[in-house]
Amino acid sequence: MNQQRAPIDGETLITPDLIAASADASGVAGNRKSLVDAEATLALALGVALDRLKNEGHVEQAVGYLFRTLHEMRTRLLPAVWQQLIPLVQNHPVSAYLHQDPFTSWSFEKPRGYSGDAKLLDFIYGHPSVTPLVAAATPLGRAVYNYTSNAPAAAAVRERRDLLTQYVDRVAAQRKGGAEILAIAGGHLREGECSSALQERRLGRWVALDQDPLSVGSMVQDYAGTAVEAVNGSVKGLLGEVYRLGHFDFIYAAGLYDYLPQAAAVRLTQTCLNMLKPGGLFLFANFNSDISDDGYMETFMNWPLLLRSKKDMWDIINASMDVDVYEPNVFFGENRNIIYGTCQKR
Template sequence: MAQGFAFDGQSLITPGQIIRPNDHQNLPSSDQLILAKAELAIALDLCLQQFQSGVDPHAIIRRVTETLHQLRRRFHARIWDEIVPLVQAHPVTDFVFQDPFTKWSFDKPRGYSGDAHLLDFIYGHSEVEGEIAAATELGRKIYDYTKDASSSVAVRERRDLLARRVDDIASKHDDQIEVLAVASGHLREASLSIALREGRIKRWVALDQDPLSVGTVTRDFAGTPVEAINGSVKTLISGRHKLGTLDFVYAAGLYDYLADGVAVKLTKRCLQMVKPGGSFLFANFSQATRVDGYMETFMNWPLLLRTEDDMQSIAENATGTDDVSISVWSGENLDVIYCEIKKL
């Protein structure tokens, strides 16, 4: 299972805070470091030459993404930690950073990884049209690739799945339903919900720690049952919000930043807010993803990757002997895993 600091659930995760499981075991030899650095130099220098000679940017990014994935997988975490800044300082970034999505992720204008504006690059939302139009031709071509990388496809599937889940739950209730999105970002899934459009939602609470995202949700969903509130994992766990109980509570794009201890506490808390017969769903990026190396280097966006067993274990630790049913499954391309806990 993923290990790490016991984040307090409020401090935002920045690179360097995420620790991989085997950090302290079987420390690597210096030969391994030399080998990894040599392989990296060959791959990045080739990448640079190819950009300079006008090779198809999709082919370049595809190859370097796979190379970085293999390096991350094959070498010890300590070696990988030395590789990351070398990639980030390499002249090839002059080309790769022309992609406005990669550049936004690397720069972190909001001070933390994975903000909702970054997700809008994945959703292809109109909010980012100006930035894409202002990019260079090469930047737009790279974005064409990164927006359709497996991780991006999986995040769009996640948004669609959440909207369908809300609709499905609403269709099984005679009364209007109540929903809570934890770490809602811009709550883009709500625009896809038929139940919201048809007035079958009583309230859809969108909680996020970022006041800019709370402001965007307030603006975009004015006059609907969506209520945006400022709050964090910490304020939620401490019971500061009086939200009552709801039919469906979910968290997407959040557990990837939470160490196991906090993940279990948050799961317990969210389940307390679920009505009998309702459910809590959380998603997490999977260890099966092959874009981990690109994300951690060029995007400076490390995540706590989990397995289906890790998700099951968070759910079991959070529920103990409670009367619940737990389902764990992977999305279509396996990059994102889901766990839904239904209160019986």
């Protein structure tokens, strides 16, 4: 796993600055030549992309070229060297072109004060709530958005939403009307919009916890009169058992473990497993360690994530559960950009 030493703050929210600060600065000292070479390669690539973006007919090629180049450099270079390149990318004139994409600029500017908020995910979902922002963008910005919102990681996030809906509907069918669901870091709970069990009132309750009051407010408004119970709360509060939420048939966390270092991930997994009813299922998702969007996300979007391999997922599971009590599994989504870990209580 990359950047395993990243620290966590009081609410287990990781910021780009914390991740950057965790990179081993001594890695650069012994690799000056590597850094100088990388800076030259980068300057050339950014210059090529800038020329292409100035000619608006080549937007897709220019953004695709940047995705590939930044991914290749992030993969090849030492993490400490790569960290030195991030501000060079962000301060290059080409950024002004890419930030005409409202998705890229929302991520970079962080209007809610942290990375990966639920509104950012709405750009990926193509949700009607962001349609005015996309419509107000320049033609070039809309062309960049067309690329970034269809890149492999974004496609995997849409698949994740649909997969969660399927799990909820399946659990609802099995529990015949009384299913109790818990979404941790629920965001705007967009998976609820596609759930037939929710629409047909076949759920007992669907508790959705999030630390962001704006996201909680959005869920309260969108799901008034349904089984959804939005709760303003944090991972820290869950670990401290301050909410007394009870027990559930299905507990899941999507878009959260990507911000949790190993120790916090294990503690959260243990807490969730303790909240399962007999036969209940826990699922957590994480971006895969070799996604091709990583370089673009970390630079132009200032959106670093803790990427995990299948082994990293197994390490969390093995450190959290007793095989006599839970049946574990780890699997990839269709384009392998997101990995899922599950534990079914026997």
